[in-house]
Amino acid sequence: PPDREELGRATWALMHSVAAYYPHQPNVEDKRAARGLVSAIARLYPCSHCREDFRTEIERSPPKVESQEEFSRWVCEQHNAVNDKLGRQAFTCGDSGALRERWRFGSER
Numbered sequence: 807p808p809d810r811e812e813l814g815r816a817t818w819a820l821m822h823s824v825a826a827y828y829p830h831q832p833n834v835e836d837k838r839a840a841r842g843l844v845s846a847i848a849r850l851y852p853c854s855h856c857r858e859d860f861r862t863e864i865e866r867s868p869p870k871v872e873s874q875e876e877f878s879r880w881v882c883e884q885h886n887a888v889n890d891k892l893g894r895q896a897f898t899c900g901d902s903g904a905l906r907e908r909w910r911f912g913s914e915r
C-alpha cells in the first residue's frame with residue numbers, strides 16, 4: 807500500500823492542480839464540484855486524525871471557490887495549516903505567480 811507521505815503528496819498534487827486549472831469564472835456546477843471535492847477528502851481521507859483536523863480547519867475557513875485565484879490560495883492556506891502542524895516551512899500563498907509556477911504544467915491538459 808502507499809505510505810502516508812506518498813498519499814499526502816498525491817492528494818495535495820490533486821488539490822493544487824485542480825485549483826490551478828479551476829475556471830476564472832466558475833459556474834454553479836463548478837463551485838458545487840469544488841466544494842464536493844474538498845468535503846469528500848475531509849470525509850474519506852484514509853488517515854483519521856488527518857481528516858479530523860482538516861474538517862476542523864475547513865469549518866473555520868470554508869472553501870473559497872469564486873475564482874481560480876481564490877480557490878488556489880485557499881488550498882495553499884490549508885496546506886500551510888498542515889505544514890505548520892508538522893513544523894514545516896510555509897509556502898507563500900499570496901503570490902499567485904508562485905502557485906501557478908508550481909502547479910500548472912505549461913499548458914492546459
Ligand code: FAD
Nearest residue numbers: 811814815817818822855856859860882883885886888897
Ligand atoms: P507535501 O507537504 O506533500 O507537499 C508537496 C509539495 O507541495 C511540496 O514539495 C511543495 O512543492 C508544495 N507545497 C508545499 N506547501 C504548499 C502550499 N502551502 N501550497 C502549495 N504548494 C505547497 N501528514 C501528517 O503526518 N499528519 C497530518 O495530520 C496530515 N494531514 C493531512 C491532511 C490532508 C488533507 C492532506 C492532503 C495531507 C495530510 N498529511 C498529514 C500529509 C502531509 O501534508 C504531507 O503530504 C506528507 O507529510 C508529505 O510531505 P512532503 O514534505 O513530501 O510534501
